[in-house]
Amino acid sequence: MNGAHSLVKTLLASGVDTCFANPGTSEMHFVAALDQIPGMKCVLGLQENVVTGMADGYYRLARKPACTLLHCGPGLANGMGNLHNARGARSGIVNIVGDQATYHRPFDAPLTADTDGMARTVSQWVHTSTKSEELGRDAALAVRAAKTYPGQIATLILPADVSWEEGGIVADPIPPARPPVVDNYAIENAARILHNSKNVLILLAGHGVLSEAQSLAWQVASATGSTVMADYVTSHLARGRGRLQLERIPYGMETAIKTLSRFEHIILVNAKGPVGFFGYPGMPSEQYPSSAQLHTLTRPDQDPIEALKGLINELNAPEVELPDPGVRPYAASGKPTPEGLAQTIAALMPENSIISDESISYGRGFYKFTHAAPAHDWLHLAGGAIGDGMPVATGAALGANKKRRVINIQADGSAMYSLQSLWTQAREQLPVTTIVLNNSKYNILIGEYTNVGAVPGDTAMSMLDLGNPGLSWVNLANGMGVEAAQARTLEECADLRKSSFNKNSPFLIELMI
Amino acid sequence: MNGAHSLVKTLLASGVDTCFANPGTSEMHFVAALDQIPGMKCVLGLQENVVTGMADGYYRLARKPACTLLHCGPGLANGMGNLHNARGARSGIVNIVGDQATYHRPFDAPLTADTDGMARTVSQWVHTSTKSEELGRDAALAVRAAKTYPGQIATLILPADVSWEEGGIVADPIPPARPPVVDNYAIENAARILHNSKNVLILLAGHGVLSEAQSLAWQVASATGSTVMADYVTSHLARGRGRLQLERIPYGMETAIKTLSRFEHIILVNAKGPVGFFGYPGMPSEQYPSSAQLHTLTRPDQDPIEALKGLINELNAPEVELPDPGVRPYAASGKPTPEGLAQTIAALMPENSIISDESISYGRGFYKFTHAAPAHDWLHLAGGAIGDGMPVATGAALGANKKRRVINIQADGSAMYSLQSLWTQAREQLPVTTIVLNNSKYNILIGEYTNVGAVPGDTAMSMLDLGNPGLSWVNLANGMGVEAAQARTLEECADLRKSSFNKNSPFLIELMI
The missing domain is CATH 3.40.50.970 (Thiamin diphosphate (ThDP)-binding fold, Pyr/PP domains)
Structure with a gap:
């Protein structure tokens, strides 16, 4: 079994069954392996930023990583804009980048580039496979990294000869690490602040804006008179009837500052302290008052459900209905607004x-x-x-x-x-x-x-x-x-x-x- | 004068009068400066790989660098594919990348990225300006780097506050370094080989395939019975009537190996030893015989004209007409071939x-x-x-x-x-x-x-x-x-x-x- 076969079989065994691709010469053994091993859905994109962006969108809905197949450093470069976005969205992607054969790299052929250096700017995990025997294990580790909560960009660089040489070994799936446990002190601290203070904002981001977390946050807010908002930078919000009428912090710096001006405490649920998209002359970076205190209930790599349930328990907050969003609007007419x-x-x-x-x-x-x-x-x-x-x-x-x-x-x-x-x-x-x-x-x-x-x-x-x-x-x-x-x-x-x-x-x- | 004004004025003073751009928020002070200072032709591209590729094509014809204007790390990433190509073409580009304000960078706003790390993968020169007072000088150094023979990618990273703060100083142009002098020993060595050996290939690349160098190489070849070819990887060839009927080394590995099999010596004029675009199973990386000797007459950063003239002098090679390319073809008809x-x-x-x-x-x-x-x-x-x-x-x-x-x-x-x-x-x-x-x-x-x-x-x-x-x-x-x-x-x-x-x-x- 060549390396490419062990790679495809390991990906399938690890639950990765969709490949977004724009391959080139150095990826042909991978492509040939796909012909011989059933089970991988292949989707072609005509430019790599489409490929990586599709993998991001796929993860947000499927909640499991797809793999990509890109061609050498420049193919990776073309897809880096949307890998940057996917990293911001905390999506999981097994980002496979074919590259020059190991022995050919010193000759500096035209497509030779610092693929590893490029990958590091947009990935949480980067590894270059160097032996067909190790490619299966490397792939299982890449899938593990991509699945690490809430999702990571795991770039596996694949020299062509590692694909085509014999000796491939299919690896068993490696379970991802559990999210770091929720900090009980953070729960107690949040409960104390919610209990003692007015003008508290519960700021949700990441998995904190999905359906269940919203309801739990609303339960906390209802019991304590606090406000719930979503971060402006949010990849995936559950919305509409049956969900909380969450608003995001506005984009505009002045409006955001005004919106947040009344808060004395901000409890961060998978969020960071809200800052401007850019710096502006004469403006602060932070959108919240300098007097406000930030309290991390959960970091982005922690489970907000567990923490919010703990907080509800700590506060003895009763179950509560979500507010009704009112009547569904009618279609408007006339000139677009x-x-x-x-x-x-x-x-x-x-x-x-x-x-x-x-x-x-x-x-x-x-x-x-x-x-x-x-x-x-x-x-x-x-x-x-x-x-x-x-x-x-x-x-x-x-x-x-x-x-x-x-x-x-x-x-x-x-x-x-x-x-x-x-x-x-x-x-x-x-x-x-x-x-x-x-x-x-x-x-x-x-x-x-x-x-x-x-x-x-x-x-x-x-x-x-x-x-x-x-x-x-x-x-x-x-x-x-x-x-x-x-x-x-x-x-x-x-x-x-x-x-x-x-x-x-x-x-x-x-x-x- | 703010930093952006000093930047634009320095660029113009250094002869950079064309800007290929796709700007964003962090570049607005630069854009505003262009409105107030006449003389910069601005060309918008609707995606950054178009922007950087245009700057490459511009350089190949104008033989002087344009500047680009890109937006943050991800905007640079989008344009890196064609910066990689421009580097391969040895084109000169003053690659300006706007970025987060210096004081805003620690807040890790969404568009914050390792801009410097990205730039290093495709640039010969990278610098991040940190003070408005220094931006003019930094720009003059960037132009100098871009103009360094035969042309380089010089990336100047421009935090927004360095653009908008006052204190800008226009800098005088800084002349680029002269190309490293031609090695007389290399000329003597090439002359000796051309004199003593049969089956010598003179391989041209870079500026060696422009019109004058071709004629000089033909003069050498005519006097010595050697062969002249162009590297497959060539960015800009002078061709047609009045130029040498140069062929490139073929792309296909087997054909290339066959074409080069008879050569015992290869004299490199701004070229490298020819290798495959990729490695292939069971094939060598080199396209030339393992018994062939490579001799560098000029490296890509040296002037081939000076060296070829020296070689002609050493060989006493007489002036000679270029071969006639024959009759101009007629237009063909029928199904495309x-x-x-x-x-x-x-x-x-x-x-x-x-x-x-x-x-x-x-x-x-x-x-x-x-x-x-x-x-x-x-x-x-x-x-x-x-x-x-x-x-x-x-x-x-x-x-x-x-x-x-x-x-x-x-x-x-x-x-x-x-x-x-x-x-x-x-x-x-x-x-x-x-x-x-x-x-x-x-x-x-x-x-x-x-x-x-x-x-x-x-x-x-x-x-x-x-x-x-x-x-x-x-x-x-x-x-x-x-x-x-x-x-x-x-x-x-x-x-x-x-x-x-x-x-x-x-x-x-x-x-x-």
Whole structure:
């Protein structure tokens, strides 16, 4: 058995049965092994940032890692933006990077690069296999690292000769480490603060914003008069009817500071102290008052359920119903507005939809109007590197076994980063409805520019404007085999959405905003 | 004066007057400075690998560095594939990466990354500015590094507060170091070998394949009965009438080994000993006989003209005419073939055209049929990371001041890596004619797969085939504002090409092969 065979068999034995790939010459023995060993679903992406972004979206829904297959250092580099985002989302990925044969590396052939150095910038675990005999064990360790709670990027670098040489040994799965135990003192401390203080914020992030943790946090808040919010940087929120009407800390620095100004204590549940996305002249980094105290109930690598249950127990907090989100909104009409679009999304989304939200500036207020939608999952850009909305939507559809409708609300500038995702959606016949918000500019940056100086001049606009020439998203989608249509009103957008929800295939709506 | 102003003024003073950009929030003070200081041409790319690839193409033609403007570590990561290629091409780029404000970095906001670590994997020079007062000097040093012969990637990391704080000082240009002097012993040694031995190959790469060096190498070869060839990995060859009919060492390992088998000595002119692109089972890494001796006349960082002139002097080699390339081919007709396409390109290309060749497997034999075309420059992928053909074509058109026709011969799979380039071509109204070779597969990999095993099965083909759904390059180009048409015969392709050569705007031909 060659190394590649032992690798594929070990991955399958460890429960990794989906491979997002864009292979090259050095990966051909791996590809050949896939032909001979049944059980691995292979999904091709036409650029590596699509590949890695799909693996992120897959993990968020499937809650188990997929593997990738990338080609040498530069192939890894192409996918690093979305690995950075996946790391921010704390997704688990077994990131396999084929590389030059061990003996060929000293010759510095063109694709030779510091693959290990690149991988370290976006991975929690990096290992280069050097012997076919050890590849199975290395793969089992990589899967273990990827599964380590709540999920990690584990990069396994695979020189071509380690794939093709004989001597491969299939390794048994290695169970991941348990999350570090919850600190009883942290629970007691949080209970004391919640008991004694007013103006306490319980800030949720990571697994703390999933359904069960929300209910438990609400139970704590109801018993103590504290407030519950979600971190702005959140990869996956459970939302809609049956879930808490959580709001995120606003993106804008001034609004965030104002929102948090009244809190004296912040109890962090898998969250960090909230800071600005960027530093701004004359502004602090922190969004919370300098007088406020931060208390860590759980770090991101700990189980929030156990801790919140402990806190409820400590407080003797009674069970409580979640607040009712009110009446489901009606679809709005007329010229598109953020509020109208959000209402229409809430009005029309099927039960159990998945929203992949890379709406950037347009979508900042979407939450308020979608609390009363049916239960759904809302996915965000968690690392700040634009270009994950479309790949995450694609991977999420596969992570949900194509059984749930995915709605990708997508800013146009960010969409151009990884538009190749549409082709994979068409190839795999995925139930993804994409709404591209076509405003023909990097609107967020025009806002940021005005914070800096005055109105952007010609030179600045040459870097901020996407309108010359205008992008036709209908043509772009059609070019990759995805049906598409343009909408200029919310009614047109709603009609297109309704008809797309009846199809088991992707559809793109270009909404002119 | 703030830091950003001192940076822009220093760049202009140092002769850097073109900026390829995809900025974000942390770059807004730089963008604002560009509005206030005239003289910097700004070119927007809709994804960073387009931005860096354009800077590479620009350098190859303009022979002076442009700067880039990228957003934080992940923006750099997105552009690293083509920085890797630019490094392989030995292009000079002042690679400016905006980053978190110095005081904000410890807070680990989402876009915080190991920007320095990323940059080191693709740069010869990396520096993070930490004070506005020093930014001008840092910029002058970066330009110096980028201009260091034959060209280097100089990455200047620019924390936002270093841009916006006052105290900036404009720095005078710092001249780059002279190339290390040519080694007289190396010249004498080469002369002795050329004098005493048969079966000597003079292998040219880097600046050794430009026009003057070719003629000098031919003068040496004519006087000594040696052979002249170009390295396979070559970024920029002067070709056509008035230039030497140079062939490159073939890509295929067996063919390359056969081609080089008769040589006992290889004299390296800015080249390295030729090795395979990859290692293959049972094959050596080197393409030259183990008995052959390698002799370095010049390293890639030395001036080949000086050395070749010294060698001519040492050998008393007489001046000699370059061989006549024969009659210019006629345009071919019928179903597309590599030979027919090459002939038609040679038949129709305007004098002084620029070819950006990322034709991968289809174009391996193009040279033979294009020696008798008018004088032209031929650009290749020099780092092996696919996705540079379109960005390099775009940047080359700008590097040649839009005055020369650029013909981009482009494989479809590679084209999908950086198709956003077409939008910049439309925006800047560049004279680029793109011929996308649509075969709907990663043909090179199907070849490599058959080297490994047998015929690719269903799983392998799911990773190697681009035909389901088929890509429509006409739609994709139109979606980005570029006129396009499909051709199924060489005549149709020729007619479209001729009409595109009369336009000062981009045009894309989707050639079904």
